[in-house]
Amino acid sequence: MDKSTLHHLIDVAAGRVPADLCLKNCRVVDVFNKDLFSADVLITRGLIAGFGGSDFPPAEETFDAKGAYLAPGLIDSHVHIESSHLSPAEFSRLVVPHGTTTVVADPHEICNVCGLEGFDYMLKASKDTALQVFLQVPSCVPCTPFEHAGAVLEAEQIALRLGNPRVLGLGELMNYVGVCAADDCILDKLIVADRFHKLVDGHSPGLFGAALDAYTASGVRTDHECSSPEELEDRVRRGVYVLLRQGTACHDVVNLLPGVKRGNDRFCLFCTDDRQSASLIQEGHIDNNIRLAVSHGLDPITAICMATINAANCYNMPDRGSVAPGRRADLILFEDLDDLRVHHVWVAGKLVAAHGTYLAQDPHVKPEGVSGRMNVRNFSPQRLALPLRSDLARTIRIIPGSVVTEEGRVRVKRDQDGCWVRDEQDVVKIAVVERHKGTGCIGLGLLEGYGLKNGAVATSVAHDSHNIIVAGDNNADMAIAVRQLVEMGGGMAIVHQGRLLGSLPHEIAGLMTDRPGEEVAHRLEELGSIACEVLGVHESVDPFMTLCFMALPVIPKLKITDTGLFDVNAFCTVPVEADD
């Protein structure tokens, strides 16, 4: 803070000079005492000065809250903005009207494609949004050494960004196996974070006992992958803040609530992790976590604390998360504590949303340096042929509603060359086509339980390496879909009997579009309908989101990368043939 601002702030608080803005007649949510109090709130130069007095000079501008609740702006403690398929500016436009004013974003997806160039694009593209975006430097790029991603971030690269004041720490340490084994290159990253006195985010589904001790001893201080109250308490006991996640796919809030108690709620936060545009538009953002928790019995002020002061404490952001003198005037107004629906939002004292409408004018940032990342070489339909030594094959068996898969075994039909061909079973081909380095790598396998017939579905959003993933019953349609993605610079495509039925370009790194959220939500819904209605993808399976996770080699059991089928439990590639 500069001296003139500090001087002015004290003068306004003391009533010697007028405030820029007075929010009159507020019922302020006091996150420190877990209480409410009635007050006028004086704001100047983007900061809260104080609560005024009877003999104070009138503010330049007055807003009458008419007794509505005034709370601090909400904080999403862990989100991958890329999962919304939207640019940071568009993400801001969708979430700010719901009351989110700060997010801790891990640009893990775009860094897997573009490395630090992707990181810098996210920094730049969110620099002037109404939404305050803080970043974590991704810790696990690539996710595993078994596949080709667009970049490798070692400790030295991470160190280049950790000093940035908008960087709060090291992103989720997904490689918990490596942490517990004290892998050298992971230790290097942890040491770098420690050197910068920055927080380390965790990701430790199912870890307990000594393994959890080892993981925590490494310095990890958050986790958003808990799925039971016992896991929550186990982590909190070790000084790990637990983030209750409500994403589009992962719904943990209700399951975890029994673990949130008066003794430990200060160590509980909210996050969304991955949330698509349709979910943001239809259900909201962190306000949705709060409503859900409160409707399941959580005290509303505690819920607000979890989305504000607790997050500010965890991530060492002392300038926000409360309605108190000297803090940022990031504020939300609403009528009902039990059903929080935000109708006004201020960021740094500026009204940025009213009744669902975004009022900020964010500058458009061109996706320079991160567009058209489609370096596919040596590709042809013939290269999608899957020759098999035997007719007993493994399948990646989808579990509807889950990102975990099972390993299936089927007797398959082969053509005269010994290559897989479709039969009446619910099995299609799945391929991952490397798109970053022009290696020409293509991984091939079989997918069970997808429902698709007569066509292909493809996307360049495929966690975490984001190569092209395509599922189809014939090589020709699959190849058309892949080529469409290459031509568009990434995105989504559906092909049926040689014809492109629909597509959505993702011109930002092949991960995000530069279009309005509503359009994206609508187009994705449309593509989903085509996939289900025309191609026969099961209604119980989201056609694109399911594919997205089939290439993620850190979630059990069988997955596929550009180097082939991958057994996550055994942590190695395996052949498609199951005659071993």
Added chain:
Amino acid sequence: MDKSTLHHLIDVAAGRVPADLCLKNCRVVDVFNKDLFSADVLITRGLIAGFGGSDFPPAEETFDAKGAYLAPGLIDSHVHIESSHLSPAEFSRLVVPHGTTTVVADPHEICNVCGLEGFDYMLKASKDTALQVFLQVPSCVPCTPFEHAGAVLEAEQIALRLGNPRVLGLGELMNYVGVCAADDCILDKLIVADRFHKLVDGHSPGLFGAALDAYTASGVRTDHECSSPEELEDRVRRGVYVLLRQGTACHDVVNLLPGVKRGNDRFCLFCTDDRQSASLIQEGHIDNNIRLAVSHGLDPITAICMATINAANCYNMPDRGSVAPGRRADLILFEDLDDLRVHHVWVAGKLVAAHGTYLAQDPHVKPEGVSGRMNVRNFSPQRLALPLRSDLARTIRIIPGSVVTEEGRVRVKRDQDGCWVRDEQDVVKIAVVERHKGTGCIGLGLLEGYGLKNGAVATSVAHDSHNIIVAGDNNADMAIAVRQLVEMGGGMAIVHQGRLLGSLPHEIAGLMTDRPGEEVAHRLEELGSIACEVLGVHESVDPFMTLCFMALPVIPKLKITDTGLFDVNAFCTVPVEADD
């Protein structure tokens, strides 16, 4: 942390290599869940690794806790070590066996005498003590511009020490009037603290409303001067951590307890502020705050949280305050949650106290550069004569048990030169003799309600400038006492009818002795008895502590400095004569 330590820590947590120490059969106080759990605690290289497992290799050393409670080491969030009259090493020897392992110390007293040399002595003298001493850089040296202290610390000097990793922030901003008025030189200090991202400690007795807003807007984040639950809630509401103080003179814990609630207790801490050696020996340290609070109804685990994790969070010390993997093994063991009596203490995994005995071997640090600070010039008994223009005089009237005074008015007796002489009233002379700069300044006044007859009591511990303060009924005895202090390099002295009845040298800056705590406590008690029994000082008045506060010109109402009588409310010097 270095990489080899991190590697080793993870290996121990995972059970691959033996721990240095295993504390078996502990009932661990879980400050995160406010819960208890039974565990063995593995320690290596001074850190907690984890809680072990059945197939773990045996530790190098095992300590059987036999089911006793294991909690994190206690933290005193605000203390002036100088007030114990002991060196830092001796302070450590007295408080560590009571379970205190970390203190946030404001070396305000020694800095008023020696400036940054005093600060550096405190850093050096506490560098290798078992007690972990963090320092705040004093913000108000001198206390006011109306008197002579030994040093002036401006923003530039403060900046020279704020970067030190053992410095947590800016010490208590006592000049709350200046803060609320946005005084330029105070803003400079606040800006410096902000630049270093360091905390600012507060001191705002009785402030409320807009003044408290202004004070908080300045960035102040703690307060240890609350005396009512309402004051506590008012400060917490503004995001100010409140420290519940139990000093030798100030007893706030019980008064404040009704304000500590389940909603806000995370923002409540404990401190002692000023605590003399006798109190430390007889009652204890932060363990005394806990026992007192628990005996008055506070939940024992909440009380422990206030002395551990809450303080660690407030002062941004993520490496301590809990029994969790990766944190420092600063630990205490005790049998009864409702009456916390610590019997074993580990600091960084080393046993440093057992059953009240200090086991650490701290190196002795010579008080170089801070001894013999007695630069008194142009002094003679004649200079203690108090000529009065009239026989109506103001007195500083003592309120027993308080550091606040009243202004009294008395008709006094004068000699042939018009100078004050003793009569039958309970009024004696009080003088402050400048000792830092050799200015020759002597401030003179009258003290009512002290009880002294026939002699003089003097000390060089006199908040905050620590000039020599002396009370007596005759100039000769007063002068002997002053000269005795000069000769000893500071301390305490009692003179009766021309004879020195007792003294205690304070060879460290005239504020602290280099002797054992037990001896100091005993000698102080002895001196107190002499003052009461021989000189007639009232039993209700501590002879030295009362004098200590008579020179503190920021506590109402009438005080005395080396430049004369000072009206704190009017904030100016006033004549002794009351005929205005």
